[in-house]
Amino acid sequence: xxxxxxxxxxxxxxxxxxxxxxxxxxxxxxxxxxxxxxxxxxxxxxxxxxxxxxxxxxxxxxxxxxxxxxxxxxxxxxxxxxxxxxxxxxxxxxxxxxxxxxxxxxxxxxxxxxxxxxxxxxxxxxxxxxxxxxxxxxxxxxxxxxxxxxxxxxxxxxxxxxxxxxx
Amino acid sequence: xxxxxxxxxxxxxxxxxxxxxxxxxxxxxxxxxxxxxxxxxxxxxxxxxxxxxxxxxxxxxxxxxxxxxxxxxxxxxxxxxxxxxxxxxxxxxxxxxxxxxxxxxxxxxxxxxxxxxxxxxxxxxxxxxxxxxxxxxxxxxxxxxxxxxxxxxxxxxxxxxxxxxxxxxxxxx
Numbered sequence: 230x231x232x233x234x235x236x237x238x239x240x241x242x243x244x245x246x247x248x249x250x251x252x253x254x255x256x257x258x259x260x261x262x263x264x265x266x267x268x269x270x271x272x273x274x275x276x277x278x279x280x281x282x283x284x285x286x287x288x289x290x291x292x293x294x295x296x297x298x299x300x301x302x303x304x305x306x307x308x309x310x311x312x313x314x315x316x317x318x319x320x321x322x323x324x325x326x327x328x329x330x331x332x333x334x335x336x337x338x339x340x341x342x343x344x345x346x347x348x349x350x351x352x353x354x355x356x357x358x359x360x361x362x363x364x365x366x367x368x369x370x371x372x373x374x375x376x377x378x379x380x381x382x383x384x385x386x387x388x389x390x391x392x393x394x395x396x
Numbered sequence: 397x398x399x400x401x402x403x404x405x406x407x408x409x410x411x412x413x414x415x416x417x418x419x420x421x422x423x424x425x426x427x428x429x430x431x432x433x434x435x436x437x438x439x440x441x442x443x444x445x446x447x448x449x450x451x452x453x454x455x456x457x458x459x460x461x462x463x464x465x466x467x468x469x470x471x472x473x474x475x476x477x478x479x480x481x482x483x484x485x486x487x488x489x490x491x492x493x494x495x496x497x498x499x500x501x502x503x504x505x506x507x508x509x510x511x512x513x514x515x516x517x518x519x520x521x522x523x524x525x526x527x528x529x530x531x532x533x534x535x536x537x538x539x540x541x542x543x544x545x546x547x548x549x550x551x552x553x554x555x556x557x558x559x560x561x562x563x564x565x566x567x568x569x
Contacts, residue, residue: 276569291569298565323484325568333484333566361565368569378569 233267233282235327238377240283243328247278247285247373249310253351257288261307261349265290271327276365278372281328287311289369293362300361311346311370313339322364324378334382338364398447400429401455402475407468409440417442420462424450429479440468445475485515485535485564487545493557495521495528503532503552503559510548513537535564 236243250257260279268277268290275296279288287310293302318340325333341359344366348354358366368378405417414433421428429445450458452472463470491503500519507514516535523529538545542563549559 272568274568276567278569296565298563300565323564323566325484325566327568331480331482333482361567364567365569368567372569 232270233263235267235271235281236283237328237330238379240328242283242285243280243372243377244375245280245285246375247280247287249287250347253309253347253349257309258349260284261288261290264288265305265307268292274327275361276369277327278369280372280375287373289366289373291362291365291369293365296361301359302362303356303358306346306356306366307349308344308346308366308369309349309351311344311366311373313342313367313370314345315343317341321383322361324364324368326368326378328372329377329379332379334379336364336368336378336381337383338367342366398427398449400445400447400475400478401452402443402473403446403455404441404443404471404473405463405468406439406441407466409435409438410466413440413466413468414442416462416466417459417468420459421446421448424448424458426450426455445479483513483515483537484566485537486566487512487536487538487542488562488564489532489534489536489549490560490562491530491532491534491557493530495523495530499530499557500532502555503549503557504534506548506552507534507536507545510545511539512545 264277264279264282267282268274271277275293276289276291279286289308289311290306291308292305293300294304316339319337320340321335321337323333324336340363342363344356344358346354418428426446426448429447431442431444433442452474455472456470459470489507493499504514514534514536517532519530519532521528522531542561545561549561552559
């Protein structure tokens with residue numbers, strides 16, 4: 230199986246909002262497996278979203294179970310049609326992206342979130358998460374809305390307390 | 397590969413400096429690389445990588461009229477290095493304390509002894525004229541464990557300098 234190619238900026242597909250998934254079939258599960266493979270081939274990526282491989286569907290994977298410094302996590306998460314239902318607090322952290330080579334920047338994200346998503350079987354799941362894992366989920370859901378972290382980078386001097394705006 | 401110059405411009409701040417200078421560079425087919433503009437003490441300051449066909453003397457000549465108009469002083473160095481050499485920081489150091497001579501030298505001296513490489517340093521004087529407070533943020537790369545850095549900076553606290561060291565956990569998604 231040929232690994233999926235990761236799109237990089239300025240590819241216009243990274244700026245498009247993705248469509249919800251409606252059928253939970255083998256084709257979806259095959260795609261999720263390929264997407265996971267692409268994530269694992271990225272340099273130390275804790276998440277990946279379908280638009281990063283040119284598929285404009287609301288599918289993301291987050292896995293913070295293998296970070297250099299252990300963080301609280303829910304293992305390997307397949308997030309389909311994910312939705313943040315509640316968020317609390319905000320903090321600055323440094324982010325990079327498989328789709329934005331050779332650049333990192335500081336981004337403000339909610340500290341704690343409650344998340345609703347389907348898994349690849351179509352079962353609805355709910356999570357409460359915080360810190361690094363919550364940041365990764367917010368980064369990936371942004372991809373599903375056509376938003377990149379570079380759209381949210383804060384200036385080191387002036388913007389530090391600007392509130393993140395959710396759509 | 398084209399050669400890069402490091403341009404440094406300083407002067408009294410006013411609107412449209414960046415626009416006028418970069419327009420002039422653009423009109424002479426010069427390209428910009430990485431750049432950083434800051435307002436320091438009410439002054440305009442910018443350092444930028446500029447590349448293209450002009451040599452240093454012609455670059456100065458091209459900029460001269462616009463700089464005279466804006467009252468800016470210019471310094472140009474031919475530079476080594478180039479783009480795509482970013483190094484992500486793994487440690488953030490935050491410093492604050494009653495302002496006095498030598499804080500930066502003390503803090504960065506202690507960091508340097510551990511082999512710490514500063515990538516980004518921002519410092520400011522807050523408080524009031526009567527009671528100035530020095531506040532500094534340093535991002536950089538440490539090659540020793542966090543605990544060793546903590547130990548190295550702990551002596552500074554006894555001198556009344558508040559220092560906290562925290563890891564920068566990069567997230568790639």
